[in-house]
Amino acid sequence: MSSTKDEKPGRRAFFQEITAGTAGFAMATALAQMGTPAAAAQEAKAPKKAESAFFKNPPPWPKGTEGSKYDHLFSNKLRENTIVPDIVPGPQAYFRGDSDLPGAKINMGWQIFTKPYRLEMESHHHDTDEYLFFLGSTLPDLAGSFDAEIEYFMGKEYERHIITKATVLYIPAGLEHNPCDIRRVGKPLLFSALQLAPYFNGVYQTQGYMEMRGMKKID
Numbered sequence: 658m659s660s661t662k663d664e665k666p667g668r669r670a671f672f673q674e675i676t677a678g679t680a681g682f683a684m685a686t687a688l689a690q691m692g693t694p695a696a697a698a699q700e701a702k703a704p705k706k707a708e709s710a711f712f713k714n715p716p717p718w719p720k721g722t723e724g725s726k727y728d729h730l731f732s733n734k735l736r737e738n739t740i741v742p743d744i745v746p747g748p749q750a751y752f753r754g755d756s757d758l759p760g761a762k763i764n765m766g767w768q769i770f771t772k773p774y775r776l777e778m779e780s781h782h783h784d785t786d787e788y789l790f791f792l793g794s795t796l797p798d799l800a801g802s803f804d805a806e807i808e809y810f811m812g813k814e815y816e817r818h819i820i821t822k823a824t825v826l827y828i829p830a831g832l833e834h835n836p837c838d839i840r841r842v843g844k845p846l847l848f849s850a851l852q853l854a855p856y857f858n859g860v861y862q863t864q865g866y867m868e869m870r871g872m873k874k875i876d
Contacts, residue, residue, distance in 0.1 A: 732757045736875040744774040753871030755855035765851040769794055770805075770839055776848070777835035779862040780810065783852060787834075789826040790849040799823070804843030810836055 709715045734757060739747030745768055754764030770776075793802025800823035807820040813833050820826075828834050839846065852858075858868045 730758065734874045734876065737872045738875060739768075741774065744772050745770055748875055751872070753856060756871035762855060763851060763853055764855065764857050765849060768848045770842055770846040770848060772842055774839050776837040776839055779864075780813075780815070780833045780835045781859040781861040781867075782831050782833050783828070783854065783859050785830050785852060785854040787828040787853070788851045789824075789828065790847070790851070791820055791824045791826070792847040792849070793823065794845040794847040799847065802844055803846070805839060805846045806841040808836075808838040808840055810834070 732752070735750040735752060736748040737751050739745045739749050749766065749768050751766040752758075752761075752764060754761045791803070791805070791807060792799045793804065795802035803823040805820075809818045809820060809826070810816065811818060811828075811832070811834050839848075856868065856870045858866070860866050
């Protein structure tokens with residue numbers, strides 16, 4: 658686009674013309690920034706808005722208060738010695754539910770296996786749901802680093818399953834499960850069991866009802 662007048666367009670007319678198209682807009686923005694370095698510097702110093710992958714407009718970060726009202730809801734006593742040091746290196750981490758935090762409704766543990774091991778020799782069931790996690794242990798890809806083979810039996814009929822990739826196993830309350838044979842360990846295996854009960858318990862094939870409230874903590 659050209660000016661209809663013979664004289665050169667003024668600064669305002671010049672910007673009006675070159676901002677007519679997308680390319681013109683980009684050029685005008687660059688020229689405006691070049692002409693106002695102080696404004697650009699001030700904008701760079703301005704604090705950026707909080708960013709989140711889940712929220713477009715997150716609330717401001719709270720300043721918080723000081724106190725001890727909720728101290729009883731935190732537990733950092735997780736370390737316990739392993740009962741099979743040749744197979745499961747230690748220490749291991751366990752949250753013993755109500756024993757560690759009175760009122761807690763779950764218990765769970767985290768174990769690293771570096772060699773084959775028969776984790777459970779007999780079937781049993783619980784009166785609450787349980788979740789078993791079979792993962793690799795190489796960060797950051799706990800799923801992709803899984804390299805093991807596990808034989809697992811489900812139900813009273815001992816339905817056989819072979820686990821060869823990272824897996825979450827849901828065991829509904831009352832469902833018989835195990836034995837569990839970790840037959841091959843190519844890379845260290847991270848095993849975690851989460852039971853929706855205040856402490857670990859189960860009805861075992863030969864032992865009957867077993868209840869374990871926790872082991873002595875290392876610290």
